Amino acid sequence: MNWIDRYVAEIKRYLPAKNRDDVAEELQSLLEEEVLELEADRERPLTDAEWHDLLREFGHPMQVATRYGANGALVSAALYPLYRKVVTYLLAATALIYVVAIVWSIVADVTWGVMTEQRAVNLGFGFSEAWSFAVNWLVFITLGFHIADRYLVNAGTLQRWNPDSLPPAMAERETLLSSILVSILVAVWLVILHRLSPEFSAAVLSGEQDNRFITLIGWLKIQAVVVLAVYLVLLFKPHWTKGKRAMIMVADALTAFGIALCLSMPAEALLQAYPQLPEGLLRVSTIVLWIWVMGLLADLLVQGYKVVQRR
Template sequence: MELVERYLAAIARELPEAQRADITAELRDLLLSQIEEKEGELGRPLGRDETEGLLKAFGHPLAVAFRYRRYQRLIGPEVFPFYLRALKVFLMLGVTLHVIVMAVRLARGVDPARAVIGLVDQLFVGLVWIVGAVTLVFVLIDHAPGAKPFDRWRPRDLPPPYLKRSKGLFDILFDTVVDIVFIAWWTGAVSFPYAWTGAAGPLEVALAPVWDRFYWPVLAVPLASLAANLLVVVRPGWTRITAGAEAAAAAYAALLAIVLLGAGPWVTVDSETLGTAAVAWRSAVLNTVMFWLLAGIGVVHALEAAWAARRLFGPQGRPGLGAPAL
C-alpha cells in the first residue's frame, strides 16, 4: 500500500545504514499484520483514512526510527529526535552568522589573526547559548500537558519512497556562507581590494560596465539558493517541493551563466606604469579566465538542475522498499 511504503521509507531514511534493511522488513511485517488483523475485524479492506489512522497510532517516522538508535538522552524519546534536528539547524545558523561576521571584519582590514581569535571566542559563547536555549524550549515542550505539536502530521503528506534527501547540513552551511558573503560583496556592504603591486608596478582590476545591466539577475542567484536551502532545513519532509526549488534555482543560475558568456568583456584592467599593450594582454588573460569560470559555473549548475529534476521526476519505486501499489 502506498501509505505504508511512504511511511516505511520515511523511517528508513533515519535508520543506520547497516541495519536499515532488516529493521524496515521487520516493521513492514508488523504493520501488515496489524492491517490484516484490522481488516479481519471489519471484514473489508481498510480505507485510506483508516490506514492513515493506524500509521499515526504507530508513531511519527522520526520517533519510530529513534527507537532503534542508541542515544543518551535527557528529553523523552517522542520529542528528542525533533530536538536533535532543531539543534542541528540552529547550530548551523549560528556558525554561519559568525563566519560571515569574520569575513566582514577581514574585508574591512582587521588583522587575520585577530579575526580568527575573535571568531573562536564569540563562536564558543554563541553556541553555548544556542544549545541552552534550544534544550530549554524542548524540555518545556516535552513536559507540557496535552498533545505535543509534533503529533500534527499525516502519513499522506510523507514523500514517496523513491525520493532521497537532497543535501546534508554541511553542504547547506557551506552554500549559505558563500551566498551571504557574495550578497554582501555584490550589494557593496563589504569590499575587497582589487589592486596589487607586482614587478611591473601597481595593477587595478575592476568589473566591466556590462555587470550593471545584470545587477538584479545576478543578485537573484544567491537569493534563490538561500531560499531553496532554507526550505530544505525548515521543511525536510517536503522532498518533492524542495527538489523543485533546487532544480529551479540551479536552472536559473545555469541559464544566466550562458547569457553572461556572450556579454563580455567582464573585467577591466588599468595601470599607471604599464603600456597599452601590456594592459591589453593582462585584460585578455583575465577575461579568458572569466569566460571559462562562467562556463564552469554554467555546467555545474546545469548538472545540479538535472540531478534535482531526476529526484523530482525519477522512477516511481526503489528496490528494497517496494513500489506503490495504490
C-alpha cells in the first residue's frame, strides 16, 4: 500500500490540524477498500499505471483536502487550504515580530540608550508599519493565488498531475507550518535588511568601504534570497532533495565567507563611521560574528552529511 501512504501523506499537509489524523485515517480506509475491490475483480495486484489512474481520478491532494471542509471565496476551493494556512501564519508571524521588535527596542534603550526617542520605530517596525506590512503581503499573497488559480486550476494543471511525482511516505519532509513560517520570517528579514542598508554593490560585498556593518548586510541579503527561494519551493514540494540542500549549503558558504570578510576589517573603522556606537557593543558583535561563522560551518557539515546519506 505504498502508493496510498504516499498519497495520504501529501493530503495531510493541507488538512486542518484539528481533524487531520481522522480524515487521513478515513481516506486510508476508503482507498484500501477500493483497491481491494479492484484487485479482486481483476484477480491480480494493480500495476503502477493503474495506481496512477486511480489516484488521478481521486484528485490532486489539494482538491481532496478541499472536500473535507476547506472552502473560501477569495481564491478557488482547490487552493484555499494552502491559502488559509499561508495567511494565518503571515498574521501570526507579523504579530510575533512586532512584539519582538518592541521588546528589543526597550532592551536596547535601557542597556545602551541608543533608541530613546523612537524605540521600535527606529527598527522600521512600529505598529503602523507592521500593519502595513501585513496588509501589503496579504494583497500580494491573494494576488499570487489568483494567478495560481488561472494556471493551476482553470487550465486543468491539477487534473494532469502525475502520482509518480509523490515522494516516498517516509521521505524527509519540511512541514507546511515550518515552510510558511520560515518563508515569512526570511521575507521580513530581507525587508529589515533593506531598510538598514539599501546599498548593494560589488564594492559593498568586497568590503572596500571598510564598514563591516554594511558589508555584512550585503551578504545577508544574498543568503536571505537563496533561503527564501528554497522554502518557497518546499511549500509545494515539501520533500528535501540534494538540490535543495545544495542551495542551503551555498547560502551558508557565502554567508560564512561574508562574515569572515567582515571580521578581517579593523574595528576602528566602524567606530569612525558610527562614533555613537558603544565599544562594549562592538566587542559583543565580534563574538557574535565568530559564533555565527561556527554555526554556519556546522550547518554546512550537517547538510553535506544528509546529501551524502541520500546516495
